Amino acid sequence: MGRFQIQWKMYKENVSKIKPVDNEWEIKFKCEKCDEISNTFAVVDGDEEMEIPGSRGVSNLVIKCKSCKSNGNVNIEKNSIQAYDDENENFKPLVNMECRGLIPEEWNISGMFEGEGSSENKIEEIELEDREWSGYDEENDAAILISDVDYQIKKIK
Numbered sequence: 001m002g003r004f005q006i007q008w009k010m011y012k013e014n015v016s017k018i019k020p021v022d023n024e025w026e027i028k029f030k031c032e033k034c035d036e037i038s039n040t041f042a043v044v045d046g047d048e049e050m051e052i053p054g055s056r057g058v059s060n061l062v063i064k065c066k067s068c069k070s071n072g073n074v075n076i077e078k079n080s081i082q083a084y085d086d087e088n089e090n091f092k093p094l095v096n097m098e099c100r101g102l103i104p105e106e107w108n109i110s111g112m113f114e115g116e117g118s119s120e121n122k123i124e125e126i127e128l129e130d131r132e133w134s135g136y137d138e139e140n141d142a143a144i145l146i147s148d149v150d151y152q153i154k155k156i157k
């Protein structure tokens, strides 16, 4: 079993504490047994429970490898999601996942994000799939810019 962490970074103006609204992650996995990488993104929903075949356990997602037919499963670690508030575009932890039989290879940046404006007001409906976003903070009369969104996936202890 391996623990993995998605780390992310971005450039941002007039917005801080960016975090995902939902606990759903679109991930491409590699099979640990045969090294086959799936050609589609699987959705790991941290609030979903699926039975693990041949066991009494449950996990957020069970996947059967199309090549070697072995089962793998994934769990999003509870309370591991962290908001991004770095001012210097350093990679910071976003979410941790525990994988059995699978290795996360790619994250498709999708879904809604939210952040905070300069008076700790909520900035909603931020979309990052184009790896940039611009909006307007009415409360503080400020233009918001997010750009150069990037991520890496690291194995952690």
Ligand SMILES: [Zn+2]
Binding pocket: 031, 032, 033, 034, 035, 036, 065, 066, 067, 068, 069, 070
């Ligand atoms: Zn396989």
